[in-house]
Amino acid sequence: MHEKEALWIKQALQGSDKAFGFLVDSYQRPVYSLCYRMLGNSRDAEDAAQESFIRAYQNLKRYDPKRSFATWLLSIASHHCIDRMRKRQLATVSTDVLQTELIPDRNTPNPESKFQEQEHEIMIQNLMRNLKPLDRAAMTLRYWHEYSEVEIAEALDLSVSAVKSRLYRARQSLAKTWMDTENASLVGERRPYESPAF
Amino acid sequence: MSHQPFETWLLSDEELNPQQKLSLDEHLQTCEECQKLSNALHQVNVVITTSHEPTPQPGFTQRWHKRLLVHRHQEQQRRMWFITLGLFGIAGFIISALLILNHQSINWVYELSNFVANFSLAAARVNQFWSILQSMIKALPILLPIMILFGVGLLSAMTVLIITWFSSLIRLNKPIKEGVSVR
Numbered sequence: 001m002h003e004k005e006a007l008w009i010k011q012a013l014q015g016s017d018k019a020f021g022f023l024v025d026s027y028q029r030p031v032y033s034l035c036y037r038m039l040g041n042s043r044d045a046e047d048a049a050q051e052s053f054i055r056a057y058q059n060l061k062r063y064d065p066k067r068s069f070a071t072w073l074l075s076i077a078s079h080h081c082i083d084r085m086r087k088r089q090l091a092t093v094s095t096d097v098l099q100t101e102l103i104p105d106r107n108t109p110n111p112e113s114k115f116q117e118q119e120h121e122i123m124i125q126n127l128m129r130n131l132k133p134l135d136r137a138a139m140t141l142r143y144w145h146e147y148s149e150v151e152i153a154e155a156l157d158l159s160v161s162a163v164k165s166r167l168y169r170a171r172q173s174l175a176k177t178w179m180d181t182e183n184a185s186l187v188g189e190r191r192p193y194e195s196p197a198f
Numbered sequence: 199m200s201h202q203p204f205e206t207w208l209l210s211d212e213e214l215n216p217q218q219k220l221s222l223d224e225h226l227q228t229c230e231e232c233q234k235l236s237n238a239l240h241q242v243n244v245v246i247t248t249s250h251e252p253t254p255q256p257g258f259t260q261r262w263h264k265r266l267l268v269h270r271h272q273e274q275q276r277r278m279w280f281i282t283l284g285l286f287g288i289a290g291f292i293i294s295a296l297l298i299l300n301h302q303s304i305n306w307v308y309e310l311s312n313f314v315a316n317f318s319l320a321a322a323r324v325n326q327f328w329s330i331l332q333s334m335i336k337a338l339p340i341l342l343p344i345m346i347l348f349g350v351g352l353l354s355a356m357t358v359l360i361i362t363w364f365s366s367l368i369r370l371n372k373p374i375k376e377g378v379s380v381r
Contacts (some may be wrong), residue, residue: 015201017266021259029251029256032371036252046254124249127242141212143246146221149211164210171209175238182238 005069014061020057027053027070030145031077037140038081038133040125047085067154074145075155078137089144091143129176135170138163204232208239 005026011019011120031052036045056063056076063072128136137156141147153163204225214222276348297309321326 017263021263024262025259032254032258033252042252042255045252046258046261049254049258050262053262054266054269120245120249123260127245144249144251161295167211168209168318169243171239174242175235177207178238178242179234 006065009060009063009065009069020053020060021099022098023069024053027073028068029074032146033082034074034077034140036127037124037144038078038136039084040128044084045084048081049077055080064115071147071151071155075140075157078141078155082133082137127174130173130177131170134158136171138166139170139174142167179194201229201232203234204229208232208236 005023008019008022027048032045032049035052036042036046039045039048054072056073059076063069128139133140134156135147138158140151141152141155142149147165149160149167151162152158152167156163158166204222207218207222226236295314300309
């Protein structure tokens with residue numbers, strides 16, 4: 001573990017909000033990214049990431065320094081997002097939220113690339129909409145955080161074989177959704193990620 | 199046509215050996231279904247690997263600090279409510295227990311008025327005690343020199359008395375000299 005990180009954890013354990021703030025600063029990107037991939041929009045992702053850090057701070061005494069702090073944090077964030085998805089039935093992303101995020105800001109330096117980026121994002125969310133919360137968490141950790149199956153098992157409190165079977169099922173579902181989208185486009189529908197100009 | 203073990207190989211994350219790779223390639227050339235699956239998985243992989251990393255809006259840590267304060271305030275309020283409800287619960291339990299114990303000879307109006315009267319009396323006594331305590335604290339600057347003077351006087355008098363008492367004891371216990379007649 002990084003020396004500074006160990007020091008911040010030690011100080012945070014003694015009640016220093018400032019020290020934990022440094023940890024928040026260091027890990028905000030991976031935690032937010034995981035929440036975004038799980039929940040599908042920036043508003044919920046921000047809220048879930050903030051809440052995950054608060055939970056981590058509250059339960060810091062339970063953290064085992066032998067484990068990776070990042071894995072421990074992502075484990076808290078994953079479980080929190082899974083709970084949210086189950087409670088609010090957010091397995092499918094609200095189209096309204098995505099549409100509001102899709103409108104590019106006129107002041108953006110390159111609105112076209114921003115628009116493409118957002119369309120790409122919608123495509124990812126459409127692909128992942130059929131995944132169960134736990135499968136989605138496993139996929140996110142595997143593909144966006146490049147976690148090994150052992151690390152995913154540790155983060156999600158699953159056995160390695162359970163992770164393997166969840167990833168297998170998730171890939172099957174993603175491929176099926178892709179093929180269904182392809183078939184739909186063949187019968188005259190435009191692909192959701194393609195510009196009407198093409 | 200059987201798609202196994204090729205479908206499993208395509209969907210699992212395991213690294214294939216050269217023999218398995220060759221076998222899979224041969225199967226993909228003849229099986230349209232597995233070819234579609236392979237293409238779909240490849241496309242999905244491309245979509246995932248070319249996606250941008252979502253980043254939070256600037257000021258995430260500052261917002262977290264603010265949220266922490268709000269969270270603590272809410273926790274404190276929740277705790278206060280819990281304690282208040284707990285105390286009410288205990289009081290309710292005691293009153294219920296007392297009522298159950300006395301249920302035969304109970305006169306509700308009398309018991310209630312008695313409880314209110316006792317409660318008022320207790321509150322009045324607490325108030326009275328608090329007033330006396332406040333008056334004493336207020337009068338302390340005036341009373342303090344008098345009390346010190348009185349205390350010093352009392353201490354001196356007691357010291358004199360103790361010395362006199364000890365000297366008397368010593369005198370009385372002195373042995374009588376020989377040859378001196380006692381009348």
